[in-house]
Amino acid sequence: MSVDRLEDAIDRAVREMLDVEPPADLRARVMERLPAPGSQRPASGFRLTAPGFRLLAAAAAIVLLTMVVAHRSEPVPQAPVVARSADRYLAPEPTRAVADVPLVRTPSGLPVTRRAPREEHTRIVAAAAFTADEAGAMQIAPLNTIAPISIERVAQDAIAPAGLAVRPLNTIADIQIAPLTPPPDRR
Amino acid sequence: MPAQPSIDRVTEAVHPDDLALVRRAQAGDTEAFGMLVERHRRAVFRAALAAVRSPADADEVAQDAFVTAFRKLDGFRGEASFKTWLLAIAWRKAIDRRKSVTRWMQRIVAPTFASDGGAELDPMERLAAGGPTHEQDLMTADLQRRLAPLIAALPKKLRDALLLAGSGDHGYDEIGQMLGIPVGTVKWRVSEARRMLRKKMTAMGYER
Numbered sequence: 001m002s003v004d005r006l007e008d009a010i011d012r013a014v015r016e017m018l019d020v021e022p023p024a025d026l027r028a029r030v031m032e033r034l035p036a037p038g039s040q041r042p043a044s045g046f047r048l049t050a051p052g053f054r055l056l057a058a059a060a061a062i063v064l065l066t067m068v069v070a071h072r073s074e075p076v077p078q079a080p081v082v083a084r085s086a087d088r089y090l091a092p093e094p095t096r097a098v099a100d101v102p103l104v105r106t107p108s109g110l111p112v113t114r115r116a117p118r119e120e121h122t123r124i125v126a127a128a129a130f131t132a133d134e135a136g137a138m139q140i141a142p143l144n145t146i147a148p149i150s151i152e153r154v155a156q157d158a159i160a161p162a163g164l165a166v167r168p169l170n171t172i173a174d175i176q177i178a179p180l181t182p183p184p185d186r187r
Numbered sequence: 188m189p190a191q192p193s194i195d196r197v198t199e200a201v202h203p204d205d206l207a208l209v210r211r212a213q214a215g216d217t218e219a220f221g222m223l224v225e226r227h228r229r230a231v232f233r234a235a236l237a238a239v240r241s242p243a244d245a246d247e248v249a250q251d252a253f254v255t256a257f258r259k260l261d262g263f264r265g266e267a268s269f270k271t272w273l274l275a276i277a278w279r280k281a282i283d284r285r286k287s288v289t290r291w292m293q294r295i296v297a298p299t300f301a302s303d304g305g306a307e308l309d310p311m312e313r314l315a316a317g318g319p320t321h322e323q324d325l326m327t328a329d330l331q332r333r334l335a336p337l338i339a340a341l342p343k344k345l346r347d348a349l350l351l352a353g354s355g356d357h358g359y360d361e362i363g364q365m366l367g368i369p370v371g372t373v374k375w376r377v378s379e380a381r382r383m384l385r386k387k388m389t390a391m392g393y394e395r
Contacts, residue, residue, distance in 0.1 A: 006388055009334060010334060010384050013334035014350055014353030015353060018236055018237060022233075026228050026232070026250065030257075031221050033254045034254065
């Protein structure tokens with residue numbers, strides 16, 4: 001089968017797959033769904049009706065209220081406990097430290113400009129306190145004495161190496177080399 | 188002596204162009220929009236059919252597309268042709284429809300392409316028109332019967348381009364604007380679809 005024939009078959013197949021006429025009443029059905037002449041053509045997008053607006057406003061109010069309540073009921077961060085006495089505990093007082101706002105002066109003495117104030121932050125300092133009575137009543141046992149440690153002196157032994165005996169080397173006998181004689185066939 | 192109306196003006200009055208009809212429809216003339224529907228219903232329906240494969244679905248898509256186009260008519264600025272603008276709306280609707288899982292399942296269970304039961308031509312008419320012989324007819328029919336499922340099984344992007352281009356209703360420019368891709372990409376997709384089909388047919392024994 002030639003390429004042209006195959007190409008032609010593809011074209012035919014595609015055309016046949018789409019060879020369906022739209023229904024004759026398509027226009028009529030579309031026109032039925034359009035607003036009648038003279039009436040206002042609906043704008044694109046959605047139109048908010050009065051009940052819809054009321055519903056939307058109520059939903060927005062509920063969301064806002066929920067957010068406010070959630071914000072108010074957020075748990076206050078507790079200061080960490082760093083020390084405890086028997087039954088007295090002084091709650092830590094937050095101390096507020098405000099960073100200095102430095103002033104910048106220009107060398108020429110022109111108007112002073114102020115930088116943006118740094119962020120104010122709070123530090124929590126925890127502390128414990130004892131009354132004088134509590135301090136006096138506390139008994140601290142004396143420390144045990146430690147017996148002195150005796151260490152023996154390190155003894156130094158003399159090391160006497162054993163005598164080393166070296167055996168004399170064997171004498172090497174003279175090597176006798178016989179003169180080479182050429183093989184008989186090389187003559 | 189009063190000036191005679193030009194031929195163009197007379198033609199315009201009898202067959203107003205799309206833009207004139209759009210302007211009238213924008214002013215609230217639904218009858219003008221009805222003329223636009225009549226003029227483009229075939230192209231819109233076939234574009235939808237290329238995407239959704241079912242004539243019933245394509246009919247619904249076409250209907251929705253026309254109603255949506257009427258609602259959005261104020262947004263039509265005339266930068267592209269009305270037909271291209273309308274086809275882009277129809278294509279988006281068709282793709283939305285195709286994405287529906289339910290529709291997919293229905294389609295898998297009962298494929299409803301036209302090739303499964305297309306209208307038969309009268310054999311006498313074919314003979315009079317100098318059509319192919321009976322043997323050729325059988326071969327072609329067999330080939331097309333085998334091609335239809337292969338086309339349906341192509342990757343969607345390739346199949347869409349092939350069907351839209353093969354319908355004869357749309358130019359490459361129009362298809363490019365409908366699909367939102369450059370014309371070169373449309374041409375490549377059509378060519379690639381054909382190459383894949385040729386390869387499959389060759390593998391099936393239809394030697395080149």
